[in-house]
């Protein structure tokens with residue numbers, strides 16, 4: 157779905173679409189627009205019969221009334237394989253998803269298709285793509301005890317987060333060690349630390365295994381990935397002897413997971429609640445600094461001023477560990493950034509840009525193939 161539009165004359169909405177490959181079933185989609193809201197029930201098809209794709213990219217273009225507030229492409233095939241969409245353009249301008257821009261998903265088929273026969277629709281709101289931007293987390297979404305947390309359907313309070321890390325270390329002493337990256341963050345009223353979960357089957361031994369870092373939630377209110385990396389640590393630790401993929405990982409990688417890089421942002425007003433009403437968590441740290449843009453750039457290019465205690469602590473902790481690669485998780489958009497994130501490739505290409513593109517494309521395709529949500 158597009159961002160909200162405001163045109164004074166009819167405009168063109170175009171894109172390329174295809175099915176995944178010849179050996180997979182074809183997909184069906186409906187291009188549509190809304191004159192009012194982003195709710196699924198507000199959308200009107202631009203054509204009455206769903207369009208069937210083939211495995212070859214095909215261009216589609218529609219003229220949309222000037223009054224349209226949103227345009228969208230709705231995949232209506234069920235239990236097929238993968239609907240591929242590329243180069244969406246509105247009035248000749250390509251839509252590029254940026255962080256924080258809502259991306260619609262999970263529209264149900266009848267919501268739009270039945271508009272062709274002008275049936276009244278159930279008023280199903282189009283959900284936000286990610287809970288991280290929904291601001292609807294209430295007390296009931298918080299785990300207040302470790303036992304509750306280990307059911308893995310709630311977010312931890314800060315207290316439970318620290319208990320969970322202790323639990324990992326105590327339950328798996330030969331595999332897990334908790335590192336403290338920063339003992340005391342800037343928050344003046346709430347005590348927070350930045351931790352890393354070190355997972356390795358060679359703890360305390362010299363190793364030539366490459367070190368890998370997963371880090372998350374440098375933007376405090378992007379909490380889905382905070383939960384996800386904790387769940388990942390839990391899975392790896394609990395399946396270290398039973399899952400061959402996990403065994404292979406542990407035999408070949410010295411793994412670190414920093415689940416919460418910005419605890420002052422996530423637990424901003426209280427340690428017991430996150431996100432609620434958009435005020436309990438913040439994007440920035442306590443000093444109102446955007447920490448994902450707080451690291452030094454290349455020497456001689458541009459100096460980063462006002463390096464925050466969290467940033468400096470992570471630099472100091474990362475440096476001696478010689479990580480060969482790391483992934484930093486965010487929420488709110490489906491996007492993979494690769495170096496240099498400070499410039500576009502046209503401005504300053506990275507020496508390994510081709511490799512990053514290849515790897516990022518494969519990662520994105522695999523994620524979409526496994527779960528489109």
Ligand SMILES: [Zn+2]
Pocket residue numbers: 255375378485486487
């Ligand atoms: Zn982010």
